[in-house]
Amino acid sequence: MPLARNLADATIVITGASSGIGAATAYALARHGSTVVLAARTEPALREVAGHCRELGGRTLVVPTDVTDADATRRLAGTAVAEFGRLDAWINNAAVGTIGLFDEIPVAEFRRVLEVNLLGTANGIRAALPHLSAAGGGVVVNNASVLAEVAMPYQSPYNAAKHAVRGLSDTVRQELRATGRGSVSICTVLPATIDTPFFRHAANHSGRQVLPPPPVYPPEVVAETIVRLLRRPRREAYAGGAARLIGMQWRLAPALAERVLGWYGRYTQFGPAPTADTTGNVFRPDATATTDGGWHGRRRHLVRISAAFGLAAAGTAAALARRLAR
Numbered sequence: 001m002p003l004a005r006n007l008a009d010a011t012i013v014i015t016g017a018s019s020g021i022g023a024a025t026a027y028a029l030a031r032h033g034s035t036v037v038l039a040a041r042t043e044p045a046l047r048e049v050a051g052h053c054r055e056l057g058g059r060t061l062v063v064p065t066d067v068t069d070a071d072a073t074r075r076l077a078g079t080a081v082a083e084f085g086r087l088d089a090w091i092n093n094a095a096v097g098t099i100g101l102f103d104e105i106p107v108a109e110f111r112r113v114l115e116v117n118l119l120g121t122a123n124g125i126r127a128a129l130p131h132l133s134a135a136g137g138g139v140v141v142n143n144a145s146v147l148a149e150v151a152m153p154y155q156s157p158y159n160a161a162k163h164a165v166r167g168l169s170d171t172v173r174q175e176l177r178a179t180g181r182g183s184v185s186i187c188t189v190l191p192a193t194i195d196t197p198f199f200r201h202a203a204n205h206s207g208r209q210v211l212p213p214p215p216v217y218p219p220e221v222v223a224e225t226i227v228r229l230l231r232r233p234r235r236e237a238y239a240g241g242a243a244r245l246i247g248m249q250w251r252l253a254p255a256l257a258e259r260v261l262g263w264y265g266r267y268t269q270f271g272p273a274p275t276a277d278t279t280g281n282v283f284r285p286d287a288t289a290t291t292d293g294g295w296h297g298r299r300r301h302l303v304r305i306s307a308a309f310g311l312a313a314a315g316t317a318a319a320l321a322r323r324l325a326r
């Protein structure tokens with residue numbers, strides 16, 4: 001079910017709103033006149049995002065929150081309702097990443113990525129549900145990743161958490177329908193690589209500079225997808241054409257797609273500069289209210305992109321032909 005109200009009258013919580021896609025989504029909703037409740041750990045950055053939202057026409061409330069804290073996340077929902085009378089939608093967007101081989105990533109970091117990306121999303125859904133039901137319906141949008149469907153080397157905890165977010169979304173959706181609460185929609189977004197500060201925020205144990213694997217799409221592409229889902233909820237939506245293509249290849253020819261993406265991830269995620277190990281923003285806030293990461297139209301490795309997609313497309317076509325012939 002779509003939002004019970006127009007976007008202009010809706011109160012919407014966004015986690016991870018101090019940077020990147022969360023800030024871009026806040027701006028997109030503010031342009032529609034929505035009331036946005038902004039949550040993340042970095043209060044000054046949240047205040048900056050809130051100021052820009054107000055300039056764009058939205059009402060705002062800043063509630064610094066660490067989404068791994070279930071009680072704090074419940075208080076976030078309660079504060080939104082106390083201030084604006086109701087809650088219409090909740091966007092679970094906060095996440096962190098750590099880059100490195102599975103056996104090089106420290107255990108504490110692996111655990112923390114799962115805590116923020118998976119348990120933080122569960123905390124958000126749990127906090128939102130009673131208020132959305134009380135409002136007569138609403139929408140939860142879980143911003144996952146195409147890495148909820150496919151895998152990329154050097155990102156094992158992120159991949160694991162995002163696959164789990166997809167499963168969690170599907171299960172909660174089933175349960176809501178089965179218990180007569182289908183007026184609350186649960187949507188999952190599967191974005192391709194997005195031009196945000198994420199790759200600078202991430203912890204890094206690879207020894208090399210981390211780069212976003214191209215093609216890279218602007219954060220507004222995801223923000224627009226989220227706005228569309230609030231108006232017309234669907235189970236899942238890709239953001240960025242490459243995500244849809246990779247997802248299709250993974251479904252049709254999984255063994256080939258796994259090999260191609262493994263090779264592609266290995267050769268496109270790193271720059272030449274040696275880099276010291278860092279824990280990035282995994283344990284401490286580090287947001288600066290910027291939406292983009294400065295990777296505009298990263299076009300390097302065009303030959304590799306073309307080769308990888310060409311190879312995967314040929315394999316997908318062969319797999320499709322085999323299926324049709326059966």
Ligand SMILES: NC(=O)c1ccc[n+]([C@@H]2O[C@H](COP(=O)([O-])OP(=O)(O)OC[C@H]3O[C@@H](n4cnc5c(N)ncnc54)[C@H](OP(=O)(O)O)[C@@H]3O)[C@@H](O)[C@H]2O)c1
Binds near residue numbers: 041067143286
């Ligand atoms: N960039 C991409 O290529 C890409 C692709 C697919 C999906 N996504 C997804 O898009 C979402 C947004 O990422 P982004 O690219 O915009 O990265 P980003 O700029 O690093 O934003 C991440 C946000 O999460 C917040 N956050 C981190 N830990 C938190 C915690 N414990 N509690 C509350 N907030 C926390 C950060 O703010 P504080 O530091 O202030 O807490 C920040 O606002 C994530 O779910 C990510 O997985 C990104």
